[in-house]
Amino acid sequence: MRILKIYNTMNRRKEELIPLRENNISMYVCGPTVYDLLHIGNARPLVVFDTFRKYLERKGFKVNFVQNFTDIDDKIINRSAELNISAQELAEKYIAEAEHDIRGLNCQAPTVAPRATQVMDEIISMIQSLIDKGFAYEKNGSVFYNTEKFKHYGDLSGKNISDLISGARVDVNEEKQSPLDFVLWKPQKPGEPFWDSPWGGGRPGWHIECSAMTKKYLGDTFDIHAGGEDLIFPHHENEIAQSEAANGQTFARYWMHVGFININHEKMSKSKGNFFTLREIAEKYSYRVIRFFILSAHYRSPVNFDDVSLEAAANGLERISNSVGLLRYALENNSNNQTESEDSMEDNIVESVRTLAARFDEAMDDDLNTANAITAVYEICKFANTNINSKTPAFQIEEVQKILLELLDILGIEIDKPNRENQEIDRLVGKRQIARKNKDWATADSIRKKLSDMGVLLEDRADGIRWYYK
Ligand SMILES: [Zn+2]
Structure with a gap:
């Protein structure tokens, strides 16, 4: 049997995929932060890892596929304040919008799609365990991870920790011991949502949710961790530091990262005015075209969207x-x-x-x-x-x-529609043939128009009519 190889970012080479448990793959993908509609850049990891999952399932693997929603963070809080609604209301709205797009892209629903606010107990207990083990420290209601304590820090991104420290800027207002330390728990600010914790009311930093979720749903060690290339540093580096220090086990065994999507050969950014939501592109083309466009390139190469x-x-x-x-x-x-x-x-x-x-x-x-x-x-x-x-x-x-x-x-490319629709099309094509035979051109044309609205193209051939979906 042929072997399946994937490029493991951790070891910088293609490796045979050998799962922890035979015929089972446990996989975690960092999902979107839900403060607005998804943009075209969000679509690439969604489509690529959904396709990988579909392929693994076809090869007979049972795939446990976890993909989260970040439903509490600064952007969500700021946006909800602008709109004068609660952070939770905003997150609910954009999770529903994201799910609409995800279904449109024909991505299968994850086995579990946890939200940060649903794993608060797990987050707090992991932070406590990092403090107990000496990898984290509390200061005035904040908890920070002490990166110098974790000897593998920088392994995934290939960054050198002392270079990082000398290059980092220290914000005088921050309470970190070292510029590379990152926040695990933020103290409550007036008017912002908060959760009770041993360090007072507050909310988690971003990185810890993925460590808590993988532990809860996939265990201390699992097969594949995936996401966008922009997450390698610091997000994934920090996840490894948190999980391996807390659990004393290897975290993910394979790391997969998708490349960037550039817009008209430039990096996408709101300030450059080349920022597109998935919704507006789907309206102009279709979700199916977007999916096919994404899969037309190898997932690790940068692609240009135009x-x-x-x-x-x-x-x-x-x-x-x-x-x-x-x-x-x-x-x-x-x-x-x-x-x-x-x-x-x-x-x-x-x-x-x-x-x-x-x-x-x-x-x-x-x-x-x-x-x-x-x-x-x-x-x-x-x-x-x-x-x-x-x-x-x-x-x-x-x-x-x-x-x-x-x-x-x-x-994940659906060409044919369910049978019932095919039969309806056959019926209309037949009706149009009769109209043409009777030289009833008006009826024939109106049926052609109706079929076209259904996304059907007709081809008149010497031996009959052939039709297909556009
Ligand atoms: Zn993550």
Whole structure:
């Protein structure tokens, strides 16, 4: 059996993925902070790690997939004050909005989607254990992590701790002992939400929630920790320091990070005016096009987001959709009842497609190379377009259709809609044919328009009408 390799940021090389427990993968992805609508940069880790999960599940792994929502932090508090609502109300609103986008992107719901405010007990007990073990100290209601105490600090990012200290600026107002120390607990400020703790009322710093959640849902040691490249330092470095010091065990065994999305070759930022919400891009293109665009590049390379790339993704999807439509058409109008036993000569159609499908797996096993996997999908479509028609034995078309749809399923790309809608389209196409035969052009045109609104394109061919989803 072929082995599955992923690039482990910790060791800076591709490594075979060997899970802690056979056939099980435990995986944690740092999710969004919910103070506004998701932006296009949020979409990349969501889509990439959802695709990885789908692929692992297809390979027979049971995946325990935890992805959090940060529902308490400075941005949430500031925004809720601006809007004159509670931080909790704001977070609830944007969690619902984020879930809408996540479903739109066709990402499977995580096994658990914990929120920071739901793991407050676990957060407080982990901070206490860090104080007890001498890795953290309290000062005037704040608790800080003493990074110099943790000898592996900097291992993930490859940063040198003394360089970091000499380069860091010390804010005179801060109560840290060293500039690299980071906050675990912040004291309550007037008018802000707070939780009771042994150090007085307050709220957690950002990093500790992920350490508390992984421990609660995945245990002290788990397989894969994932997130955006921008989280490597300091967020993930701090998570390791917290968890390994508190638990005395290796934290995550593999670290996966997705690269940046640039907007028109520039870093996305609100001040540059090149900040896009996922919602507005989905309205202009579609969630499906966004998903396909993200998967068209290898997850670790930076990608550039612009209209040209989105158009290219839309065109690519249309090519695939066209081939899926061709297979459906060839089956519906099939004139070959030959069965498998009668002649195995033609079986090479299925064999050829299986060979191309193996390339898909090969690419996915090589550090989730979805760009090459999509190339394999295009190859299958090209092969189907030239070698399959309504005279091809039906059982072979069915097999090719099954292979192709399975691969698209792993990518999370839905081409065909549920059967009921297909039947409705068939009915409308039939009605339009009758109208045309009767030279009732007005009816024929209005049906074509209706189908177009449903996202269906028609192709008038000498042997009938072929349709596919745009
Ligand atoms: Zn995190």
